[in-house]
Amino acid sequence: SAGKPICNHTDWVDTRGRPISCHEGGITRVGDTFYWYGTCYEGNPRFLFGPPAAGLQRDFNVYSSKNLVDWKYEGVCLEFPKKGPNPFGRTTSHRPNVLYNAKTKKYVMWFFICLDYPGVLLHVAVADNPMGPFKILGPRYSGEKSHGWAQDLGLFKDDDGRGYLVYDDGHRNIRVDLLSDDYTESSYNTVIALKSHGKPPVHETGIAYEGAAMIKYKGKYIVAGSGVVGANNSETCYAVADSPLGSYKEMGRMSEQKTWNSQISNFVYIKESDKVFAICDQWFVGPHGVDRNMPADRSRQLWLPIDFNPETGVAKMLHVEKWDPFN
Numbered sequence: 001s002a003g004k005p006i007c008n009h010t011d012w013v014d015t016r017g018r019p020i021s022c023h024e025g026g027i028t029r030v031g032d033t034f035y036w037y038g039t040c041y042e043g044n045p046r047f048l049f050g051p052p053a054a055g056l057q058r059d060f061n062v063y064s065s066k067n068l069v070d071w072k073y074e075g076v077c078l079e080f081p082k083k084g085p086n087p088f089g090r091t092t093s094h095r096p097n098v099l100y101n102a103k104t105k106k107y108v109m110w111f112f113i114c115l116d117y118p119g120v121l122l123h124v125a126v127a128d129n130p131m132g133p134f135k136i137l138g139p140r141y142s143g144e145k146s147h148g149w150a151q152d153l154g155l156f157k158d159d160d161g162r163g164y165l166v167y168d169d170g171h172r173n174i175r176v177d178l179l180s181d182d183y184t185e186s187s188y189n190t191v192i193a194l195k196s197h198g199k200p201p202v203h204e205t206g207i208a209y210e211g212a213a214m215i216k217y218k219g220k221y222i223v224a225g226s227g228v229v230g231a232n233n234s235e236t237c238y239a240v241a242d243s244p245l246g247s248y249k250e251m252g253r254m255s256e257q258k259t260w261n262s263q264i265s266n267f268v269y270i271k272e273s274d275k276v277f278a279i280c281d282q283w284f285v286g287p288h289g290v291d292r293n294m295p296a297d298r299s300r301q302l303w304l305p306i307d308f309n310p311e312t313g314v315a316k317m318l319h320v321e322k323w324d325p326f327n
Contacts, residue, residue: 004069005322008302011287014063014073021297022061022071023281026097026154026266028107028130034268035130036063037077037096037109045295047231047283049092050114057088060096060111062131068270068303068325077132078109078125091115093123097155097266098130099163101183108183109134110165112151120151120170124184142169142177142186150175152225154266155183156214156244164214164244166223172196172208174225176245193223193239193248209237215267216244217276218310223248224278226263231283231296233258240313254306254315261285262302272326276306278317 012020022038029035040058041047048056062077078096080088096111109125122142125134142150142165153167163179165186174194177186196208211226211234221241227234236255239248262280269276282300284292305323308315 003324003326004067005324006069006303007322008304009300009321011298012071012301014071016073018073019298020063020071020073020301022063023297023299024095024152024265025060027068027268027279028098028100030100030130032066033130034065034068035074035098036065036071037061037098039094039096041295041297041299045297047296049094051090051116053092054090057092060093060109060134064131068268074131077127078111078134078136081136087113087115095151095153095265097153099155099157099183100130101163102161104182106182107132107134108163110140110153110155112153113139114151120149122150122153122165122167126184137184140185142167142175142190152210152212154213156216158216158244162244166193166212166214168210168212168225172210172228174209174212174223174239176214176223178245189245191246191248193241193246194225194237194250211236211264213264213267213278214244215269215276217269217306217308220308220310220313221248222267222276222306222308222315224254224264224267226259229263232263233261233283233285233290234263235259236264236278236280236317238315240315249313251313251315255317256319259317260302260304260319261290267306270325275325276308277325278304278306280304 025038044056059076060078063071127134163183165177169175178189209225224238241248262282266279280302304317
């Protein structure tokens with residue numbers, strides 16, 4: 001039932017009492033149930049990626065909840081093939097996001113694999129059930145065909161049913177693509193929402209971006225990104241538009257204190273309370289603050305509501321200890 005608070009700055013456990021292993025992913029709502037998809041970092045305590053961490057790759061997890069507080073572990077939703085003629089045995093995969101397609105009645109997952117940096121490719125998988133199992137269709141190219149690689153990503157479904165991919169396009173711009181009708185391809189209809197102002201690697205927010213997120217709120221479209229910081233913490237910058245493919249106006253930061261020691265991964269809209277909140281990973285943050293000795297999989301979550309004025313376009317994350325998402 002609704003009414004329970006989200007408690008930030010605490011260790012989150014599932015309904016079994018076990019630590020939640022679900023990072024850098026997204027939440028999809030189906031009816032009255034929320035499904036939270038994420039990467040498991042058990043056995044990869046230092047947050048390694050790419051070929052050096054290939055033997056450490058775990059599968060994608062999914063959890064379900066009615067109230068965004070009590071999360072039931074539903075199991076592995078996508079299991080990566082470890083052997084055979086596939087790239088998954090020699091790489092790592094990250095940032096699973098899922099949209100439900102009402103026309104095809106399929107659940108469509110986008111994620112990326114890190115083959116040999118900067119060889120980073122988007123991939124698509126589909127399932128008949130929100131809990132999987134998802135079947136990998138293969139690599140997909142982004143709306144900038146010239147190089148065809150992209151990384152940190154989010155998905156967004158508009159009120160008209162159209163799907164959009166928001167992502168770091170490899171040049172450290174945050175870009176938005178309109179997806180095909182079945183959500184499994186880019187239409188190559190694309191726009192830059194947050195433009196990189198430096199050549200990577202650049203580690204200052206407002207110059208180069210990753211950690212892409214997108215939402216519609218109060219009639220406007222908000223696209224956000226973190227700085228290019230890996231597993232460090234970063235401020236969150238954003239841009240606002242009147243339509244999903246822009247044009248976008250860059251608005252600066254919506255956060256403070258390096259997003260309170262976190263990095264944005266996604267936005268979620270709650271219709272009951274007309275609220276939007278940001279899902280942020282607090283990488284290597286535990287009970288005593290930033291702690292590089294703790295395992296990456298025990299990193300905390302920080303879920304922050306967004307205050308937004310559609311007249312001015314000004315959005316601010318609200319740093320709150322406890323809040324009721326449905327109130």
